[in-house]
Amino acid sequence: MVLCVALDRPSFEDNLALANELKDLDIWIKVGFRSFLQGGIKLIEDLKKNEKHNIFLDLKLYDIPNTMADGAEEIGKMGVDMFNIHASAGETAMKTVMERVSKFESRPLVLAVTALTSFDGDSFNAVYNTDLETKATQFAKDAHSSGLDGVVCSVYESLKIKENTSSDFQTLTPGIRPAGASLDDQKRVATPNVAMDNRVDYIVVGRPIYKADNPVAVTEEILNSIAD
Ligand code: C5P
16 A cells, blocks of 8 residues: 655645655655645656655546546646546546546556545535445446546545456545544544555545654654555
């Protein structure tokens, strides 16, 4: 299982400093809205200098199919290792994105967001008018049949999604909290060990690391807890 650390600090310098502090650790770096809007392609270029770190660009594309594919093509040019789109944009959008990125010799992995981990059953139902687990599984099946590499989901949907798609269909789960850490605004949370038990491929950890007094120590602790 891979650990992705979210670079969600309030400034470009702070985010580069965090990536630099963690430079010797075997992790992926997750660049989301905040750090990408701060640093843009310059941030990606700076991060790519460290060959130890892979980059997940978490921009969650959601638009009409052609506009999503245009965005995906620009992301492909940046040479990141993984990015994501919303499954709720629909199967045509997902297929159009995959067609467009297939032109890259070495294309990034593409994941689809199913249900955000800040949703619980009630708040999901208020938006989608349906049961979270059923819909997350359906989104995953759509993503799988559209040729994507995996989905973003919570730990609690990972096994069911693999059963309904394929065991090598990747799951990436935010909402990860080491035992005792604050939940913040996340609802469907789990510890790194529970994620392992649910055959999650990538876990994402943000605030418990980037707000810690000693981010290296927290990251090492998580890495040790998930080492084979
Ligand atoms: O600080 P925390 O560990 O909650 O950060 C989780 C990270 O994962 C944030 O950057 C958030 O945008 C992202 N994320 C999420 N839920 C998703 C997809 C991404 O929390 N479904």
